Amino acid sequence: xxxxxxxxxxRKLLWVAAVVVALPLAGYAGLNLLxxxxxLRPRLxxxxxxxxxxTLTLGGPVGVKLSLVPTITLDTVSLxxxxxxxxxxxxxxxxxxxxxxxxxxxxxxxxxLTVIEPVLRVTTGQPAKPPRxxxxxxxxxxxxPVQPLALAIDAIDLEKGRLIWRNAATGQSQVIEIEHLxxxxxxxxxxxxxxxxxxxxxxxxxxxxxxxxxxxxxxGAPVGDSWPLRVALQAxxxxxxxxxxxxxxxQLTGLRSKLHLTLDNSSRIRSLPGxxxxxxxxxFPAEGLFAxxxxxxxxxxxxxxxxxxxxxxxxxxxxxxxxxxxxxQLEISSPAPDAPLRLSAVPGPSSFAAHLGGEGPSxxxxxxxxxxxxxxxxxxxxxxxxxxxxLPGPTLTGARFDARLEAEDIASALGIAGLTMPPPPExxxxxxxxxxxxxxxxxxxxxLSDLSLETPFGDLAGEIAWHTGGRPALNATLTSTRxxxxxxxxxxxAAPAQTSATPSRPAxxxxxxxxxxxxxxxxxxxxxxxxxxxxxxxxxxxAPLRLLDSTFSWQVATLDxxxxxxxxxxxxxxxxxxxxxxxxxxxxxxxxxxSGRLGADASGDxxxxxxxxxxEGQGVDMAEFLPAIGVEDRFTGRLEIDADLQxxxxxxxxxxxSLAGHLGLASVNGSIDGRLVDRMTGDLRQLLPQGLGRNGLxxxxxxxxxxxxxxxxxxxxxxxxxxxxxxxxxxxxEMGDERLNLRLLPQIKVAxxxxxxxxxxxxxxxxxxxxxxxxxxxxxxxxxIGDLVGDAVGGLSxxxxxxxxxxxxxxxxxxxxxxRGGRAGPAAPAERRxxxxxxxxxxxxxxxxxx
Numbered sequence: 001x002x003x004x005x006x007x008x009x010x011r012k013l014l015w016v017a018a019v020v021v022a023l024p025l026a027g028y029a030g031l032n033l034l035x036x037x038x039x040l041r042p043r044l045x046x047x048x049x050x051x052x053x054x055t056l057t058l059g060g061p062v063g064v065k066l067s068l069v070p071t072i073t074l075d076t077v078s079l080x081x082x083x084x085x086x087x088x089x090x091x092x093x094x095x096x097x098x099x100x101x102x103x104x105x106x107x108x109x110x111x112x113l114t115v116i117e118p119v120l121r122v123t124t125g126q127p128a129k130p131p132r133x134x135x136x137x138x139x140x141x142x143x144x145p146v147q148p149l150a151l152a153i154d155a156i157d158l159e160k161g162r163l164i165w166r167n168a169a170t171g172q173s174q175v176i177e178i179e180h181l182x183x184x185x186x187x188x189x190x191x192x193x194x195x196x197x198x199x200x201x202x203x204x205x206x207x208x209x210x211x212x213x214x215x216x217x218x219x220g221a222p223v224g225d226s227w228p229l230r231v232a233l234q235a236x237x238x239x240x241x242x243x244x245x246x247x248x249x250x251q252l253t254g255l256r257s258k259l260h261l262t263l264d265n266s267s268r269i270r271s272l273p274g275x276x277x278x279x280x281x282x283x284f285p286a287e288g289l290f291a292x293x294x295x296x297x298x299x300x301x302x303x304x305x306x307x308x309x310x311x312x313x314x315x316x317x318x319x320x321x322x323x324x325x326x327x328x329q330l331e332i333s334s335p336a337p338d339a340p341l342r343l344s345a346v347p348g349p350s351s352f353a354a355h356l357g358g359e360g361p362s363x364x365x366x367x368x369x370x371x372x373x374x375x376x377x378x379x380x381x382x383x384x385x386x387x388x389x390x391l392p393g394p395t396l397t398g399a400r401f402d403a404r405l406e407a408e409d410i411a412s413a414l415g416i417a418g419l420t421m422p423p424p425p426e427x428x429x430x431x432x433x434x435x436x437x438x439x440x441x442x443x444x445x446x447x448l449s450d451l452s453l454e455t456p457f458g459d460l461a462g463e464i465a466w467h468t469g470g471r472p473a474l475n476a477t478l479t480s481t482r483x484x485x486x487x488x489x490x491x492x493x494a495a496p497a498q499t500s501a502t503p504s505r506p507a508x509x510x511x512x513x514x515x516x517x518x519x520x521x522x523x524x525x526x527x528x529x530x531x532x533x534x535x536x537x538x539x540x541x542x543a544p545l546r547l548l549d550s551t552f553s554w555q556v557a558t559l560d561x562x563x564x565x566x567x568x569x570x571x572x573x574x575x576x577x578x579x580x581x582x583x584x585x586x587x588x589x590x591x592x593x594x595s596g597r598l599g600a601d602a603s604g605d606x607x608x609x610x611x612x613x614x615x616e617g618q619g620v621d622m623a624e625f626l627p628a629i630g631v632e633d634r635f636t637g638r639l640e641i642d643a644d645l646q647x648x649x650x651x652x653x654x655x656x657x658s659l660a661g662h663l664g665l666a667s668v669n670g671s672i673d674g675r676l677v678d679r680m681t682g683d684l685r686q687l688l689p690q691g692l693g694r695n696g697l698x699x700x701x702x703x704x705x706x707x708x709x710x711x712x713x714x715x716x717x718x719x720x721x722x723x724x725x726x727x728x729x730x731x732x733x734e735m736g737d738e739r740l741n742l743r744l745l746p747q748i749k750v751a752x753x754x755x756x757x758x759x760x761x762x763x764x765x766x767x768x769x770x771x772x773x774x775x776x777x778x779x780x781x782x783x784x785i786g787d788l789v790g791d792a793v794g795g796l797s798x799x800x801x802x803x804x805x806x807x808x809x810x811x812x813x814x815x816x817x818x819x820r821g822g823r824a825g826p827a828a829p830a831e832r833r834x835x836x837x838x839x840x841x842x843x844x845x846x847x848x849x850x851x
Contacts, residue, residue, distance in 0.1 A: 054079050054088065069111065072096040091161075092117040110153045118161035118178070123168050124252055124303070156183040163198070169302030174273075176200050181207070189213045191228070200273040206234045217250045229257065237264040238272070248299065255297035255304060263289040266313075288314025306363055308335050316345075323493065327356065337363040343376070354380040361391075369393045374401070380415075382431075383407035389438070396440050405434040410455060420494040424456035424487065432456065444469030451478075458483030472548040484560035534738055534765040538652045542578070542602030550575040564590055564628050578602040591625035592617060594641060608648040609655060615641045618826065619667065637670020637699055642821050657736030660709035664717075666819040668812070668828045671696040672722055697722040701828040703815035711735035715742075717818035719810060723831060724749050728809055731761070738765040743773060745809075 041062050048056040059076030074094040078087040093116040099109040158181040166173040181196035194209040212227040226245035233240040244257020263269070266286040270278055294307030312331035319325055330345040341360040348354075357379070361372035370393025378385040389401030407413055410432040411421055424430055434453035440446055445467045453460045462478035552573045559566040567588040574581050579601050586595035592615060599610035619638035626635060642664035647655035673696055705717040711734060718729035726749065731742035742761040758773035810818075812828035 048079070052079075054081060055083050055085070057087075070098045072098055086121065087119075088121050089115075090119040091115045112155045112157065113153050114157045114159065115161070116159050118158050120158075120161065120163045121166065122163065122252075123166045154184065154186050156185075157181070158183075158196070167302065174200065179204075183214075185214045187213075188215055201276070203271065203273050204235065208232045208234075212249065226254075226256070237268050238262070242295075244295070251299070253297055253299045253301070255295060257295045259291070259293045259295055261289075261291040261293075265289070284320075285317035286313040286315060305337075307337055309333065309363075334363060340373075347378070347380075354378070358387075378413075381412045382409040383413040385413075387438075397442055397444075399438075399440040401438040403434075403436050403438060405432060405453070407432040414491065415494065419491050421456075421487075421491045428456050428487075430456055443467065457485075457487035473550060474548055475551045476553070478554045480554070480556040480559075482558045482560075483556050486560045486563065532738075532764055532766050533653070535653050535656050535735075540607060540649070540651055540655065542580075542600055542607040545575060545580055545600060545602040546578045548575070549577070559587070563630075568593075586616070589620070589625065590628035591621035591623070592619055592638065594620065596643075606648050607650060608646070610646045611643060612645075613641055613643040615639070622667070622670070632673075634673035635670065635699075636672075636696070637667045637702075639702075640664075640666040640820060640825060642666075642819075642823070653736075656738075657711040659711050659713065659735050662705060662707040662716075662821070663713075664705040664819045664821055665702070666704075666816050666825060667702040668700065668816065668826050670699040670702070672699045672702075672720070673697075697725060700831060701812035701816055703812070703819035705819040705821070706733065708732075717810075717815045719812065719815040721812050721828070721831075740764065740768055 041058060044062065045056045045058070048054060057078045057080070058074055059078070060074070063073035063075075065071040065073065072095070074096070075092070077089070077091045077094050079089040080087045095114040095116070097111040097113075099111055158178055160180070161178040163176040163178060164173060165176065177199040179197040179199065181194060181198070183192060183194045185192040190213060192211045192214045194207065194211070196207055198205050198207055209229075209231040211229050216224065216227055226247055227249040228245055229242070229249075230244075231242045239260075239262045241260045242257055243260075244255060246252065247254025247256075264287070266283050266289060269283055270276055270280075290313070291309070291311040293309050293311075295304040296307055297304040310331065310333040312329075312333075314328065314330075316327040316330050318327065326348055327345040328348050332341060332343050334341045340362050343356065343358040343360070345356040346354060347356055355378075356376075358374070358376035360374050361370075365372055370391060372391040372393065373388075374390060375388040376386070384406050386404045387401050389399065392398040409430045411423075411430065413432075414421055432453070432455040434451070434455075436448050436451040436453075438446065438448055445465050447466075448464045451460060451462055451464065459481050460478055460483070461480070462476065464474070464476045464478075467473040467475070550573070552571070552575075554569075554571045556569040557567070559569045569585075569587040571582060571585045573583075573585075579599075581597070581599050583597035583599075584595055585598060586593065594613055594615050596611065596613035598612075599608075601608040619640040621637075622639050623636040625639075626632070643662070645659060645661040645663065647659045649655040649658055700721040700723060701719065702721075703717045703719045705715065706713040707716050708714050713733045713735060715730055715733075720727045725746070727744055727746045729742055729744045731740075733740060733742070740761050740763055744759045744761060745756055746759065747756045760771050760773045761768055762771075763769040816825060816828065
């Protein structure tokens with residue numbers, strides 16, 4: 001038997017053990033009773049009502065997971081402003097980790113609240129609702145009082161939910177998918193932090209935010225200082241940061257903030273939510289885009305109001321308009337809503353210190369109906385362009401701008417666009433000046449009127465109109481005192497700066513060309529692998545004619561083109577549905593004036609061309625024209641021209657192969673270089689007296705008329721009569737194959753004797769060949785005369801070489817009439833025969849054509 005002292009000690013230990021066991025059991029029993037669904041449901045609803053002013057609806061039971069950290073589970077939860085109202089929050093399930101000790105003070109303190117598959121609805125742009133009557137008001141029905149529990153939450157997690165953001169004023173809404181969001185608020189009056197990831201239209205964004213105390217959002221919370229807010233959104237290459245304060249955070253009003261946006265390059269714009277369908281032509285390649293916006297939102301505002309702004313880009317690529325063209329340091333800014341918008345940029349690329357600036361309407365003006373003043377200026381060393389005017393309002397119709405250009409040296413302005421030009425000729429100013437007025441009419445036409453422009457390459461005056469309504473059309477009526485296509489053609493892209501450290505071999509200075517190529521571009525041939533072809537396979541595209549319609553009129557007193565000075569040029573052209581008609585056109589070129597009509601048809605599958613050309617007056621003075629184009633003075637006299645040609649094809653060869661129509665040339669009372677006669681008469685030239693024609697042979701007449709179709713041209717007239725020497729010809733010229741098949745009958749006439757030696761000309765344009773005609777004089781004469789006259793001529797076989805071996809052959813009068821197409825013209829002078837003695841007979845026959 002134990003001593004009394006030990007028995008008393010044992011009983012104490014039993015009581016201690018009983019208490020140790022009983023207390024947890026009692027606590028568990030009390031906790032189970034306190035957190036039972038019947039007890040907790042009304043208290044939780046009341047706590048939410050008291051703490052947030054919202055109505056909590058529980059569609060399922062309140063469950064409890066008892067552990068070291070008890071967890072309350074709520075299923076099918078909704079939270080609304082008022083009973084039966086649209087839920088502000090819906091959730092499939094809510095799990096709340098509960099702190100035990102605060103329960104002893106009738107407080108619900110949650111370590112973490114996890115909301116699974118929530119749907120949150122946020123509405124802006126609607127007036128604040130008056131507070132609901134309190135439960136103790138006179139109109140409230142008496143209820144059994146329920147003692148609410150104080151509610152405190154340390155952290156809230158949202159998993160796999162949606163945020164529906166709706167603007168009540170506009171009716172527009174956006175849906176944001178929530179992958180996960182974590183909100184922490186460990187101190188009752190301390191800052192709250194939010195982190196997570198959201199998606200909109202598949203676009204993933206990391207979000208982080210820091211706000212003021214969440215207790216400020218609860219009804220009845222004392223009004224204090226402005227509620228701080230900072231929200232940062234981060235995606236690949238994109239960042240948005242909102243920093244500011246809210247005066248009334250519980251109503252999302254009273255916003256004063258700055259929004260900072262950055263975008264590494266413009267290629268990401270279409271990947272942003274809501275911008276996927278943005279037309280690609282609206283987006284220019286750009287780097288380093290940024291925007292800083294001051295945003296304000298009062299209680300009565302449906303959306304934030306824009307205050308000061310600053311937007312821009314480090315670089316903007318405009319090479320779609322001109323290779324190498326662009327802007328850098330682009331910025332548009334305004335310090336206040338009532339201050340003008342300001343533009344600043346540096347054009348490039350170039351080494352010039354150029355600047356683009358301007359002012360536009362203020363943000364307040366933009367919110368009105370107009371007018372909106374606009375002023376732009378482009379400054380470069382020794383050049384300035386100003387544009388000022390106004391827009392009538394949101395519509396462009398009625399806009400009017402006055403433009404003014406002043407340049408001491410226009411080359412500096414061209415350098416901004418990556419272009420270069422040589423110094424102008426002596427006596428031509430390198431500067432430029434101009435003015436004009438741009439207007440946009442009701443017919444969707446942009447007009448440049450009162451145009452006055454003076455540049456180193458010429459001047460322009462008149463009006464230009466660009467119609468955008470329906471099919472585009474460009475109409476212009478212009479006049480010029482002087483215009484130089486030669487100077488304009490010398491404007492070229494600037495050579496890229498050399499970046500290699502290795503010194504390059506000095507380039508040999510090219511020889512100064514005598515003159516630029518002719519306007520037709522005939523000297524600029526495409527590379528051709530066939531050296532036997534003279535006509536280049538140069539592509540001819542009329543596709544641009546299908547792009548627009550046009551009516552064009554231009555008169556130029558002096559036109560420099562192809563190294564020539566053309567005077568009194570007149571052009572009237574009309575382009576309609578891909579068919580161009582330039583009729584009439586006329587120009588005085590060196591030696592005389594020509595006029596005609598030009599047509600180009602791009603409406604079909606194959607381009608088609610027409611040309612009508614005729615001289616005016618007595619013809620073109622070849623003694624003046626040929627030296628002007630760099631040809632030696634081998635032919636003098638006035639050349640009459642009559643051309644009516646048609647062709648079609650995608651390149652020059654195809655056009656030549658389809659050539660049809662006629663070309664007539666006629667001239668009288670001129671002279672011809674003896675070297676040209678040598679090539680046509682061969683060794684017969686030796687029969688002439690020594691020295692005759694050394695300085696040119698007098699030319700009685702020259703007549704040529706080619707007619708044909710499908711590229712096969714046949715001479716209807718071919719005669720060159722230079723008194724002592726004459727050449728008659730016939731045959732065919734195949735333009736498609738570039739082959740010659742001609743019979744020439746040259747004749748040397750001295751005193752009363754005429755000697756002929758018929759020649760066959762064959763081969764190609766690039767490599768012609770000459771040989772004696774095996775048919776003899778009689779056969780050759782009969783064939784040539786038959787081709788030219790078209791009638792059989794008998795008795796030719798009786799003609800002797802020593803006699804008039806071309807008796808009955810067409811003369812100057814007949815051939816000139818054919819060449820002129822029956823039109824009247826100057827007559828050939830009377831034939832003059834030489835009385836100089838012939839060379840000795842043995843010398844006459846020795847060596848003729850190698851015999």
